[in-house]
Amino acid sequence: MTKQLAKFWRGPAVLAVPACGFLLAFAVYPLATTVVYSFRHVTISGLLTGDMAFVGVDNFADAFKDPLLAHSTWLAVVFTVSCVAVQFVLGFVLALLLNTSFRGRGLLRGLLMLPWVLPIVVIGATFKWMFQSSGLVNTVIAAVNPQWQVGWLQQATPAMITIIIANIWLGFPFAMSNLLTALQTIPVPVLEAARIDGASAVQRFFQIVLPLMKAPILILLTLQLIFTFNVFELILVITGGGPANATSLITYFDYQLGFQYFNLGEASAVTVLMLVVLAVVSALYIRLATSDEARA
Amino acid sequence: MTAISETIALRPVAPSRRRGVSRGRWLVVAAAFAASGFLMIPVYWLLVTSIRRPAELQVATTLWPTSPYWKGYVDVLQDAGIAHNLLNSLVYGVGALVVGGVLGSGVAYAIARSRSRWSRAVLFGMLVLQTFPGIMMALPLFVLFSQIGLVNSPVAVIIALGTKTVPFSALMLRPYFAAVPVEVEQAAAVDGCTRLQAMTRVVLPLALPGIVTVCAFNFVTGWSDLLFSYTLLTDQNLQPISVGLYKYMGQYGIDWNQLMAASVIAAVPSILVFLFAQRFLISGVMAGATNE
Numbered sequence: 397m398t399k400q401l402a403k404f405w406r407g408p409a410v411l412a413v414p415a416c417g418f419l420l421a422f423a424v425y426p427l428a429t430t431v432v433y434s435f436r437h438v439t440i441s442g443l444l445t446g447d448m449a450f451v452g453v454d455n456f457a458d459a460f461k462d463p464l465l466a467h468s469t470w471l472a473v474v475f476t477v478s479c480v481a482v483q484f485v486l487g488f489v490l491a492l493l494l495n496t497s498f499r500g501r502g503l504l505r506g507l508l509m510l511p512w513v514l515p516i517v518v519i520g521a522t523f524k525w526m527f528q529s530s531g532l533v534n535t536v537i538a539a540v541n542p543q544w545q546v547g548w549l550q551q552a553t554p555a556m557i558t559i560i561i562a563n564i565w566l567g568f569p570f571a572m573s574n575l576l577t578a579l580q581t582i583p584v585p586v587l588e589a590a591r592i593d594g595a596s597a598v599q600r601f602f603q604i605v606l607p608l609m610k611a612p613i614l615i616l617l618t619l620q621l622i623f624t625f626n627v628f629e630l631i632l633v634i635t636g637g638g639p640a641n642a643t644s645l646i647t648y649f650d651y652q653l654g655f656q657y658f659n660l661g662e663a664s665a666v667t668v669l670m671l672v673v674l675a676v677v678s679a680l681y682i683r684l685a686t687s688d689e690a691r692a
Numbered sequence: 693m694t695a696i697s698e699t700i701a702l703r704p705v706a707p708s709r710r711r712g713v714s715r716g717r718w719l720v721v722a723a724a725f726a727a728s729g730f731l732m733i734p735v736y737w738l739l740v741t742s743i744r745r746p747a748e749l750q751v752a753t754t755l756w757p758t759s760p761y762w763k764g765y766v767d768v769l770q771d772a773g774i775a776h777n778l779l780n781s782l783v784y785g786v787g788a789l790v791v792g793g794v795l796g797s798g799v800a801y802a803i804a805r806s807r808s809r810w811s812r813a814v815l816f817g818m819l820v821l822q823t824f825p826g827i828m829m830a831l832p833l834f835v836l837f838s839q840i841g842l843v844n845s846p847v848a849v850i851i852a853l854g855t856k857t858v859p860f861s862a863l864m865l866r867p868y869f870a871a872v873p874v875e876v877e878q879a880a881a882v883d884g885c886t887r888l889q890a891m892t893r894v895v896l897p898l899a900l901p902g903i904v905t906v907c908a909f910n911f912v913t914g915w916s917d918l919l920f921s922y923t924l925l926t927d928q929n930l931q932p933i934s935v936g937l938y939k940y941m942g943q944y945g946i947d948w949n950q951l952m953a954a955s956v957i958a959a960v961p962s963i964l965v966f967l968f969a970q971r972f973l974i975s976g977v978m979a980g981a982t983n984e
Binding site: 407408409410411412413414415416418419422423425426427429430433438440443444489490493494496498500501504506507508509510511513514515516517518519520521522523524525526532565568622625626628629632633647650651654655660663664667670671674677678681682685686 | 717720721723724725727728731732733734735737738741791794795796798799801802803804805806808810811814816817819820821823824825826827828829830831832833834835836838839851852854855858859862887891912915916918919922923933934937938941948951952955956958959962963965966967970
């Protein structure tokens with residue numbers, strides 16, 4: 397035992413100890429306590445005195461009785477599916493365009509990565525400004541027909557559309573960049589051979605390019621699902637969940653429960669529910685990511 | 693992991709296909725420029741608003757300002773509160789960089805070198821942690837920090853950021869360390885280096901492009917953080933620029949000219965880091981490729 401310990405001490409693994417200790421203390425432990433708290437009645441004062449009664453599944457029952465849970469889950473699904481779909485298609489189109497070489501391609505690629513690197517609060521502020529009643533979007537609409545102007549941030553569906561557009565803008569570079577990288581791994585001779593054999597561009601895309609990109613595409617889609625499901629700050633900045641909870645996705649609902657109503661028990665229960673959903677998707681992601689790695 | 697690292701780590705090397713100038717190609721180029729132009733409208737509007745006279749803002753009938761108006765920037769830069777916010781952002785950026793860089797490179801090196809089952813488990817753990825939403829971490833951390841009396845402390849924010857930057861750095865750096873041949877270290881050992889010396893003096897310099905890049909991204913993560921500093925701090929003196937901007941947006945009668953000017957200033961470090969990191973990324977990937 398001591399011999400093993402001494403061997404470990406001299407080996408490379410010892411350098412993993414600080415990081416693992418850090419993450420166990422500040423990521424794994426807090427998440428584990430969340431699971432515990434989801435079965436307890438938790439108040440701010442109780443946190444300090446340790447006075448937290450076990451309440452069984454009451455927190456979960458409360459959460460399920462709360463009509464906002466179903467509402468915010470549905471919104472999260474709508475948000476996630478529409479964002480991922482549009483980001484993926486837009487990213488793919490841009491990746492295909494940028495996969496041809498022309499002057500200025502590097503510049504465009506750099507510019508198009510901008511949304512991915514800007515601070516979220518800056519993106520939020522810009523979109524909030526563009527979607528004001530008298531903002532750029534309505535100004536452009538008014539130039540066509542003043543009757544078509546929309547109170548983007550004042551009405552439920554337009555507010556949802558606004559945050560979806562903002563998030564698509566924020567996230568398309570990630571899809572574009574990943575797909576462009578994947579496109580460039582496709583051997584040019586294969587495509588040339590297909591072209592010489594008379595395959596049209598569309599045929600080449602669906603019968604050669606897409607099948608060859610299957611692995612990176614699956615990883616990208618699962619990652620996009622995870623990232624989009626996790627969106628919170630953008631909503632905080634642009635709509636604050638409003639108007640009247642119309643953009644309160646499940647992450648925002650969880651935040652409200654915990655940080656606005658200090659209903660820490662129910663908030664923990666909702667966190668646990670999100671954890672379960674994420675566990676499924678991230679298990680899929682890890683399987684895809686590690687099998688891809690094994691192949692590489 | 694690979695998806696993320698590829699996103700950031702690989703810049704395409706143009707497959708130089710020599711083809712005649714066809715009409716299809718021109719269509720592609722035109723479409724690329726048109727799409728990029730359309731997608732850059734928010735950036736344009738951000739910049740234009742930051743140099744537009746407040747009086748011109750409400751009647752935004754023109755798409756460009758009549759004459760550039762720099763007072764928004766001057767006002768923002770002279771605002772003591774904003775200067776303080778920027779300084780705090782700097783602290784969180786450096787904190788996130790240091791925690792992520794030091795702890796992350798340690799664990800990345802260990803995973804790259806160790807062949808035990810544990811290193812695989814640690815790698816899995818990092819992948820899982822990376823997929824957790826910040827808000828899911830914020831609430832438990834708020835609870836933990838209130839119990840140990842760390843709420844309203846910059847340390848709390850830096851620790852919270854570490855839960856993001858440590859797994860990210862570990863995953864990003866692992867390939868860089870794996871690319872350094874073990875023989876190099878063995879040679880160092882023969883020359884009388886201990887393992888730690890071999891790592892700090894031989895391996896770290898070789899993996900430097902990767903480390904610099906990852907540190908740059910960690911800095912930006914801390915610099916632009918909104919979630920953790922918003923949920924874990926109430927003291928105005930500790931707020932970074934993101935929280936400052938967000939709170940300003942909640943007030944009545946926002947001066948959009950000033951807000952956009954402040955936003956541009958807040959975005960500058962992120963953009964600089966991105967431009968700079970991209971260059972390192974190319975050399976990093978090239979170095980990795982020639983080693984193999």
